[in-house]
Amino acid sequence: MCTSKRQMRLGAFIxxxxxxxxxxxxxxxxxxxxLNIDHYRELAQTAERGKFDLVFVAxxxxxxxxxxxxxxxxxxxxxxxxxxxxxxxxxxxxTKHIGFVATASTTYEDxxxxxxxxxxxxxxxxxxxxxxxxxxxxxxxxxxxxAGHPAHADRYERAEEFxxxxxxxxxxxxxxxxxxxxxxGVYLDPDKVHLVDHKGKFFSVAxxxxxxxxxxxxxxIVQAGASEPxxxxxxxxxxxxxxxxxxxxxxxxxxxxxxxxxARYGRRPDELLISPGIFPVLGGTEAEAQANYDHIxxxxxxxxxxxxxxxxxxxIDLSGYSLxxxxxxxxxxxxxxxxRLKLVSDLVSRNNLxxxxxYLAVATARGHRTVVGTPEQIADAMQSWFxxxxxxxxxxxxxxxxxALTDFVDQVVPILRKRGLFRHExxxxxxxxxxxxxxPPNGFVVQARQQQVQAVV
Ligand SMILES: Cc1cc2nc3c(=O)[nH]c(=O)nc-3n(C[C@H](O)[C@H](O)[C@H](O)COP(=O)(O)O)c2cc1C
Numbered sequence: 001m002c003t004s005k006r007q008m009r010l011g012a013f014i015x016x017x018x019x020x021x022x023x024x025x026x027x028x029x030x031x032x033x034x035l036n037i038d039h040y041r042e043l044a045q046t047a048e049r050g051k052f053d054l055v056f057v058a059x060x061x062x063x064x065x066x067x068x069x070x071x072x073x074x075x076x077x078x079x080x081x082x083x084x085x086x087x088x089x090x091x092x093x094x095t096k097h098i099g100f101v102a103t104a105s106t107t108y109e110d111x112x113x114x115x116x117x118x119x120x121x122x123x124x125x126x127x128x129x130x131x132x133x134x135x136x137x138x139x140x141x142x143x144x145x146x147a148g149h150p151a152h153a154d155r156y157e158r159a160e161e162f163x164x165x166x167x168x169x170x171x172x173x174x175x176x177x178x179x180x181x182x183x184x185g186v187y188l189d190p191d192k193v194h195l196v197d198h199k200g201k202f203f204s205v206a207x208x209x210x211x212x213x214x215x216x217x218x219x220x221i222v223q224a225g226a227s228e229p230x231x232x233x234x235x236x237x238x239x240x241x242x243x244x245x246x247x248x249x250x251x252x253x254x255x256x257x258x259x260x261x262x263a264r265y266g267r268r269p270d271e272l273l274i275s276p277g278i279f280p281v282l283g284g285t286e287a288e289a290q291a292n293y294d295h296i297x298x299x300x301x302x303x304x305x306x307x308x309x310x311x312x313x314x315x316i317d318l319s320g321y322s323l324x325x326x327x328x329x330x331x332x333x334x335x336x337x338x339x340r341l342k343l344v345s346d347l348v349s350r351n352n353l354x355x356x357x358x359y360l361a362v363a364t365a366r367g368h369r370t371v372v373g374t375p376e377q378i379a380d381a382m383q384s385w386f387x388x389x390x391x392x393x394x395x396x397x398x399x400x401x402x403x404a405l406t407d408f409v410d411q412v413v414p415i416l417r418k419r420g421l422f423r424h425e426x427x428x429x430x431x432x433x434x435x436x437x438x439x440p441p442n443g444f445v446v447q448a449r450q451q452q453v454q455a456v457v
Contacts, residue, residue, distance in 0.1 A: 008386050008421045009273055009393030009435060010413075011054045011101070011242075012047035014040070017077050018400035019279055021308070021363045022299035024077035028403040034081035037090065042402050044091045047098055050409030051423050053434050054099035054130065055091075056222075056242070056395065057084050061108050062140035072307035085117050092125035099431030100125055101222055103132040106159035108144050112205055115169035118219045119211035127215035127430030131166075132222040132242065133233075135159050137337035152335045156229035161200045163221070163237045168196035170218050171443045172208030194444040216432045217440040226254065226339030235261035239437050240273045242395055244340065244368045246347055251276055251390035273435060275393035276385065277368035280378045282407050293372045296399055300363050308359040312344060323356040343367045365397050375411040383421060 016034040017024040024031045030039045047055050063079050073079065084102035092100060100121065104114050114131075122129035135155035141148050150158070177192035196207035223230070223238035234241050235258055245251035259269045281296075283289025309318055312330055321328075330345045344367050348358055364370045371381045385391040398404030416422035428434050 005420050007423055008382065008391075008416060009275065010050070010052045010422065011056050011275060011393060011395045012043065012050075012052050012405055013056050013058070013242075013277060013395040013397045014043050014401065014405075015058065015078070015397070016081050016401070018404060019365045019368075019397040020296050020299075020399045021076065021078075021304060022296065022301070023400045025299040026296060026400045029400045030402060031077065033401060034077065034079075037082075037087075039402065040082070040087060041091060041094055043405055044095050044098055046402065046405050046409055048095050050413045051426060052098060052396075052409075053393070054101050054431060055088075056101035056132065057081070057087065057103065058132075059084050059103040060136060060138050060140060061105060062138065062143050069303075069307050069310070071303040075301050075304050085121055088129070089121055089124050092121070092128060097128075097426045097429075097434070099128045099130055099220070099434065101130040101132050101220075103134055105134055105136040106162040107136045107150060107155050108140060111162050111165045111203055112169060112207075112209070115166045115209055116211055118166075119170055119209060119214045122214035122216055122219050123211070127432070129214070129216070130220035130222050130240070130431055132224060133159065133163060133238070134224060137340070139336065149335070152227070152338060153229060156225070156227075156233060158202045159233055160236075161202050163233070165196065165198050165200070165203055165205060167218055168198060168443060169205070169207055169209040170214055172196065173213045174442050174445060175213050175217075178212060213442065216430050217442070220431050220435065220437060230339065231258050231261065234258060234272070235267070236265045238272060240275055240393065240435070243274060243276050244343055244366075245276050245390070246343060246367065246369055248385060248388070248390055250343075250346075251385055252388070255390050271437070273392040273437075275395050276391050277365060277395040277397050278378075278382065279365035279368055279370040279397045279399060280404070280408060280412070281370065281372040281399055282375060282378060282404070282411060283372075284374065286373055286377070289372045289374060289377075297360055297363065300359070304363075305356075305359045308362050309355055312358075312362070318355070321355055323359075324354050327353045327355045327358045340367055364399065368395075368397055375415055378408075378412050379415040379419065379421075382416070383419065386421065 017029045023029050030036060033039045044055050088100035088102055118129055118131050139149035172194055174192035177189050179186045179189055193208050196205060198205045221238050222240045222242060223234040224242040226243055243254055245254060255274050262269060262272060281289055281293045283292050314331060327348045330348060334341045347361060371378055382394055396408055413422060417424060426434050432439055
């Protein structure tokens with residue numbers, strides 16, 4: 001059923017056993033989730049049954065730095081999980097419509113190899129690949145034989161060059177470069193193969209790529225940074241932004257700020273979809289939802305509570321504090337996740353939280369918006385942001401997996417449909433078509449046309 005009413009886009013932000021830090025201890029959680037392909041298959045198929053646009057796994061090329069804190073390492077279930085592109089390639093074979101967002105780092109990956117993997121995934125999934133472009137906030141340099149984690153500004157400078165280079169590599173072959181005429185023995189039109197011949201500050205890459213032009217032209221470009229350089233990179237290159245906002249005002253500010261930058265790059269507001277995260281705790285009644293919330297919070301072991309605090313108060317001695325003391329101000333600056341630090345600092349100061357209230361607020365979804373209520377109330381919380389310039393899409397962050405995703409699909413999605421806010425059927429076959437995004441032309445073809453026009457003028 002086609003409708004002209006603006007439609008919400010939905011992503012299932014999957015995190016192994018669930019987003020809550022103690023999710024694995026919940027009776028409904030799949031404790032071995034991170035390394036259980038059948039679990040991920042079920043999640044991808046559930047999201048597709050709900051007609052979600054995409055599934056997404058966050059990723060960082062390292063085990064958790066909690067290795068320093070043995071007690072925390074002993075008690076958390078987020079240290080080991082599949083590499084995203086490998087996982088999505090497998091699940092693309094047991095799904096038909098759902099898109100696959102894989103995270104890959106512009107700081108620790110190689111552009112040629114990355115371009116090849118995403119182009120391959122886009123063919124293997126028949127046009128459903130997307131790249132979550134991250135500069136990797138966490139210091140994982142110890143795994144990459146380099147002397148230290150690059151500074152925030154340097155990471156973004158490298159990311160700007162990295163994204164352009166990858167797009168140039170994806171444009172190595174024009175869409176109709178392959179002739180494959182057995183009769184004449186002509187397989188390829190060399191005039192439609194392009195060398196990127198890139199020489200930049202960080203990279204020197206000749207090309208061409210050894211995979212044809214991706215089915216979608218380019219896999220969909222997603223980004224998740226919110227600092228000044230993060231917003232600028234997104235305004236110039238991203239088609240979807242994953243973001244974290246606690247309040248409606250912050251979400252609106254972010255939405256209008258980033259959309260306001262697009263014209264500078266000749267882009268329209270609908271070419272970039274903004275997707276805040278939401279951690280929905282459902283219940284048949286408000287009281288039941290609150291009971292579900294209290295139960296999962298009760299699963300946080302005290303050592304995990306202090307570990308959460310220690311990670312946020314890096315370099316600050318908390319030994320003299322009790323959990324019911326007012327939370328002291330968080331460290332001012334970081335070369336890691338700038339916007340996330342600001343988000344949690346505002347959370348503490350705006351609400352005068354105690355240390356206990358602070359760790360509980362972070363234990364759910366690491367600073368993303370938490371909504372506790374009935375399916376109607378969750379739908380209301382999404383509709384108000386969607387209809388008032390704060391969101392085009394939502395990254396659904398199920399507290400416990402698999403059940404919380406199934407509950408959302410069975411209880412909230414029907415309400416969103418009844419309100420005419422969400423699709424009944426997929427619109428297209430590729431992720432781009434379902435997101436309403438254009439297929440980008442080949443950059444070399446555009447360039448050649450512009451040169452022809454200039455030659456004539
Ligand atoms: C929804 C969401 C998902 C993210 N996923 C990842 C991820 O998978 N890997 C990663 O290293 N960073 C991830 N990030 C962190 C961002 O890439 C970025 O480092 C962070 O938002 C801070 O960016 P800033 O320093 O530009 O403010 C994610 C952020 C958000 C909001």
